[in-house]
Amino acid sequence: MQISIADLRNIPTLQDLSNEALQWLIDHSECRILQEDEYMFKKGDPIDYMHILLKGRLRIKVQQGKQLREISAMETGTITGMLPYSRMREATGFGIATEETHVLSLHKKYFVEMEQVSRDMVQALVGVMTTRARDFTRLQQQNEKMMALGKLSAGLAHELNNPAAAIVRSSDILRQHMHQTPDNFKKVILIRLQPEQVDAVNNILFSKINTPPPTLTMMERNNQEDEIAEWLEDQGWEDGYEAAENFVEFGITLDDLQDMEEIIEGKHTEPVFNWLNNVLITERLVKEIEEASQRIATLIQSVKTYTHMDRSTEKAEADIHQGLNSTLTMLNHKLKKKNIQVHKEYAENLPKTPIYVSEINQVWTNLIDNAIDAMEEKGTLIVRTQANNQNIRVDLIDDGSGIPPDIQGSIFDPFFTTKPVGQGSGLGLDIVQKIVEQHQGTIRVDSEPGKTQFTICFPVK
Secondary structure, rough: OOOOOOHHOOHHOOOOOHHHHHHHHHHHHHEEEEEEOOOOOOOOOOEEEEEEEEOOEEEEEEEEEEEEEEEEOOOOOOOOEEEOOOOOOOOOOEEOOOOOOEEEEEEEEEEEEHHHOOOHHHHHHHHHHHHHHHHHHHHHHHHHHHHHHHHHHHHHHHHHHHHHHHHHHHHHHHHHHHHHHHHHHHHHHHOOOOHHHHHHHHHHHHHOOOOOOOOHHHHHHHHHHHHHHHHHHHOOOOOHHHHHHHHOOOOOOHHHHHHHHHHHOOOHHHHHHHHHHHHHHHHHHHHHHHHHHHHHHHHHHHHHHHHHHOOOOOOOOOOOOHHHHHHHHOOOHHHOOOEEEEEEEEEOOOOEEEEEEHHHHHHHHHOOOOOHHHOOOOOEEEEEEOOOOEEEEEEEEEEOOOOOHHOOOOOOOOOOOOOOOOOOOOOOOHHHHHHHHHHOOEEEEEEEOOOEEEEEEEEEE
16 A cells, blocks of 8 residues: 555644655655554554554444443544654554544654654644543543442432322322212211301311321331220221321321211211311322422432433532532432441531532542442441531541552552452542542542541632
């Protein structure tokens, strides 16, 4: 394959270089033609060459678990591989040709000579490296966000499923219950009570509905239910236990029922108390639907707060506690799975500070998720906040196995992970540190078996 100076001038990075520099590059490089689906490099291969894509296209894939995931593509004109002053040592992914691809490759041993031949070329290639590093960081940050989202989505689906199922169940029971209303209404409408009697019964009923019932022990509850059920059966009920359970749940006692019996002068007790029971059943089902709906609304608000999806992308003064609470809500499924107790030791009147909310929430997600993974069943997680005139301090403390002393200095390094292959990208704590530093903050770790403490400090302003 013959390469000309004109071919290299089609490469944007090289188009302003001298003919001499381009000819030197041609003379010292190797040409290679890749066929479709042929690998240009694989994960773990040493990076010894600078590659220029003269024609064709490469897919770049990384391994996640047992699968390869495409993260980007390299088009004609791309310069990749080893560049002057680059510290790359080996490939972290796979480069696969999607069509016939022509590549010009220069070994790194010629980089010193390149500086003598053309400083302009070296400068242009350093610019490529700088852009590549910036794009790589942005890509990995986005990838880390997607990984965090993947961790949260399954748990969020589980958290939403429970209240959604409760709404479906309660609404179905309510529909069946409402179908019985015509018969009950017919019995009630035939009763000839005075308006003041109806008002007196309603006053007792709705005072109970609108007042929280007293807290009862299991034995006290059972005794009250037995007492009311026996009394109802004496009034002609076939089975008074279902109604007794409802009455006790709403705080209606036998004395209350006897007061109502006296108000209606002992007449029509069965249809009146049956109507009372139906009102309470309806109230209970509506309350269950309301509570489940509120749970869904709370989860949705937590998602909005966590992602900051309804705000601008600029820094905004925010409540650190709100972000911590939203993150704990999003990770609640993992906490419950291990029966981990969370102790919130929040400072009162913690000042707000300008932050990128979604990025800071990513910090909490990575640190809390790592803490959960490090803890055994029934562990304890402490989330503590403090403030002084200059800084807001957040401590995340778990009682897990701890971080060995010999690796504590490496945990913030890119790609460092102690998790098994496919379970950790090694990017979490590196991204955490970058986000904290972006906010002019600091992060440090103190760890020993049974106690690991991450401390993050942000300037108040």
